[in-house]
Amino acid sequence: YMKAATAYLAGLMQNPSRVLEQQISYWGKTMRHYVDAQQALASGELRPPEDTGPKDRRFSNPVWDSNPAFNYLKQQYLFNAEAVQNAVAVMEGIDDHERKRVDYFSRQIVDMLAPTNFLGTNPDALERALETDGESLVRGLENLVSDIEANNGEFAVTLADLEAFVVGENLATTPGKVVFRNRMLELIQYAPSTETVYETPLLIFPPWINKFYVMDLKPQNSLIKWVVEQGFTVFVVSWVNPDATYADVCMDDYIREGYLTAMAEVRKICGVKQINAVGYCIAGTTLSMTIAHLQRAGDETVKSATLFTTLTDFSDPGEMGVFLADDFIDGISRQVASDGILSKRFMGKTFSYLRSNDLIYGPAIKSYMLGEAPPAFDLLHWNGDGTNLPGKMAIEYIRDLCQLNGFARGVFPVFGKPVTLDGVK
Numbered sequence: 001y002m003k004a005a006t007a008y009l010a011g012l013m014q015n016p017s018r019v020l021e022q023q024i025s026y027w028g029k030t031m032r033h034y035v036d037a038q039q040a041l042a043s044g045e046l047r048p049p050e051d052t053g054p055k056d057r058r059f060s061n062p063v064w065d066s067n068p069a070f071n072y073l074k075q076q077y078l079f080n081a082e083a084v085q086n087a088v089a090v091m092e093g094i095d096d097h098e099r100k101r102v103d104y105f106s107r108q109i110v111d112m113l114a115p116t117n118f119l120g121t122n123p124d125a126l127e128r129a130l131e132t133d134g135e136s137l138v139r140g141l142e143n144l145v146s147d148i149e150a151n152n153g154e155f156a157v158t159l160a161d162l163e164a165f166v167v168g169e170n171l172a173t174t175p176g177k178v179v180f181r182n183r184m185l186e187l188i189q190y191a192p193s194t195e196t197v198y199e200t201p202l203l204i205f206p207p208w209i210n211k212f213y214v215m216d217l218k219p220q221n222s223l224i225k226w227v228v229e230q231g232f233t234v235f236v237v238s239w240v241n242p243d244a245t246y247a248d249v250c251m252d253d254y255i256r257e258g259y260l261t262a263m264a265e266v267r268k269i270c271g272v273k274q275i276n277a278v279g280y281c282i283a284g285t286t287l288s289m290t291i292a293h294l295q296r297a298g299d300e301t302v303k304s305a306t307l308f309t310t311l312t313d314f315s316d317p318g319e320m321g322v323f324l325a326d327d328f329i330d331g332i333s334r335q336v337a338s339d340g341i342l343s344k345r346f347m348g349k350t351f352s353y354l355r356s357n358d359l360i361y362g363p364a365i366k367s368y369m370l371g372e373a374p375p376a377f378d379l380l381h382w383n384g385d386g387t388n389l390p391g392k393m394a395i396e397y398i399r400d401l402c403q404l405n406g407f408a409r410g411v412f413p414v415f416g417k418p419v420t421l422d423g424v425k
Contacts, residue, residue: 003327004105007098014093022090026083033079037072048072058116058357063123070123073115081110097321104322111356116365125369132371139371147367156349157364159384164376167385171378172213174225176236180265184249184257186238187265188212190224194231200303201233201270203262207281208239208254209347211385215280217378235266237283241387244340249390251286251397252415259290263301274303282397284310289407292419312421313408314401319354324403332398336391344386 012019040048048071056078059065064074088103115121119137128136147158165171176190204224206212215236216224228234237258242249266275279287284307291302311317317324336342352359366372374380389397406412410420 001105003325004098004102007094008088008091008102008106010094012091014091018090018092019087022083022087025086026079029079029083030076033072033075037068040068058114058362061123061127063127067123070121073121077113077115084110097325101322101325104319108353108356111361114357114361117361119369122365122369125365128370136371137369140368143367143371143373151345154345156345157360157367158374159359159363159377160380161374161376162381162384165378165381167211167213171218171381172216173219174216174222174228178238179235179269180262182257182261184240184254185262187262188236188238189269190228190234190236192231192233193228197231197233200272200274200276201235201266202227202276202278203266204234204236204278205259205262205280205283205287206237206239207283209282209344209387209389211382211387212236212238214379214382217382221378233270235262235269237262239387242341242390243388246390247336247340248392250392251289254286254393255290255293255414259287267301274301276304276306277302278306278308279310280308281310284308285312285401285407288312288421288424289412289414289419291424292421293414293417295424296417296419314403314405315408317402320402323350324398329395329399329403333395336394340391342389342391342394344388347389348384348386 037048048065048068059074063070065071084106085103088099088106091099091102094102116124119125125136143158147156148154150156150158174190176188178186179189180187204215206215216222219225224234224236239258240246263275263277267273277287277291279285287305288307288310291305294301332342332346335346363374367374400406400412404411407419407421410422411418413419
């Protein structure tokens, strides 16, 4: 936050007149809004001034539009948010990466300070408290204490009912069995549900930053169940959740003991020379590097590959780019050197703050202010069931693949030799 603020001040000093222009515009809107509100009150009618601002689902309660005080708060907050965004947009003299960081962190502050996030200025919470004679606030406090205790004193709102789902009972129920196991993975083979099956099996590599069953949630939204029903022999990798003993495990280990070993086992079990493969997220990036290595060696094990939500070129990593600066990565390096792993909590918080209104403030309002129990939502249950990353592999991925874009540039090594997608057919 301090570095983002420093970048903002540097941009301010480059062209103070532009910022002053933005400030005057903001002051003008604020004064006009105040005068309109006073005139509405002076007319003798308890009504808010005209509200032509943008619609925001955080302010869906009718009180935000009908009550003068709440409407004034809402409009002023939206003016403030717009002023901050405009001030960042007109900054000059800073590079694009710094501008994105300033924009991201300023939006974090703006989202945090929304009036809906505070009990006294949240009409939904106040109405619920009155309806329940304060019981909703008692339940909310109990939810807050429960979350703090469950997270060893840290604040982390529970997104889904932890008791609503059990893996193997009402999640990940497509019939299958573990047919191979080593220190990196378990290989699951799913039972065919058709009389005949295609000759070429399908091997799916899920991301190891989460559990495999994202593709086998409830039966009605299970990709694995659907693919089996299309007549394919399906294998899925379930990756190990590493502890500190995996500190020195690197990307080469995932490729050697994960990808190449799983491919060899599937070929042996099915008696075929080729397989079709799927790679999801980080597993898709690593599948691409594995195929590049195989192509270089003249190995045609992979007949076709499909990538789900995968980046192989990180030149534009999107909002994740704000975390790909040296200060963040150096901090992560020190942390994994101490712990041996990159904790699942770090990964979970990082992704949550990319969508803070949906994954932090919104759930916190429902749980702590409205006193509601977390929903029975399969995808959010999976989202909270995270995994750790081995220390060495995490740094290779974050710095060498993401920050330095090593694979796209053809400099990231697999077994000591750089690989690139250029030669893959």
